[in-house]
Amino acid sequence: MSGLIWNDPELLSDYKKASSLPGLYVIGRFCDSFPYLASSALDDPYLGANWPNGFIPEYVGISESKRRGVKQRLSCHARTKGSKRIASLLGTGVDLFFIVAYGEEFAKFEPFYIALRMPGQFDCNIRDENIRSSRKQYREIRAGMSQFELDFYDGIDSEYDGM
Numbered sequence: 302m303s304g305l306i307w308n309d310p311e312l313l314s315d316y317k318k319a320s321s322l323p324g325l326y327v328i329g330r331f332c333d334s335f336p337y338l339a340s341s342a343l344d345d346p347y348l349g350a351n352w353p354n355g356f357i358p359e360y361v362g363i364s365e366s367k368r369r370g371v372k373q374r375l376s377c378h379a380r381t382k383g384s385k386r387i388a389s390l391l392g393t394g395v396d397l398f399f400i401v402a403y404g405e406e407f408a409k410f411e412p413f414y415i416a417l418r419m420p421g422q423f424d425c426n427i428r429d430e431n432i433r434s435s436r437k438q439y440r441e442i443r444a445g446m447s448q449f450e451l452d453f454y455d456g457i458d459s460e461y462d463g464m
Contacts, residue, residue, distance in 0.1 A: 305349030310400050311399055320372060323363075323364055323367055323408065324401050324405075325407040327400050327401075330398065351400075360378070360425040386425035387425050390425070
């Protein structure tokens with residue numbers, strides 16, 4: 302995850318501290334047995350640089366909006382209008398925090414975190430982000446194709462079994 306640098310953790314209720322820039326965000330909590338510490342100095346090849354020590358990621362999301370950005374998405378979660386599972390955790394009084402890697406280029410990392418998750422990570426992500434990401438990439442590829450290419454690929458017989 303080269304170049305991925307997280308900000309220091311902030312309470313989800315302090316979502317107004319987030320920027321209105323696009324980016325990748327993670328909502329999580331800290332281990333009960335691990336004291337709250339700021340970001341680690343380590344550059345983890347999977348989690349990225351500055352991943353907080355003892356941080357349990359519950360949800361990963363993106364905002365590609367250049368107008369409202371991450372702040373708007375975090376606002377939805379903090380007001381229990383986003384993920385139902387995040388809303389449930391907030392309802393039980395769990396302190397949730399957020400970290401953000403700002404930049405449009407980091408939005409592509411969301412499906413990787415979901416695909417590579419381990420037990421106890423991103424348990425609040427219930428939508429299949431890989432399908433959503435694949436559909437988005439499909440639309441982007443088709444948008445860059447000429448009419449000739451579209452006609453050609455749309456005319457291919459998908460039922461053909463090679464026989």
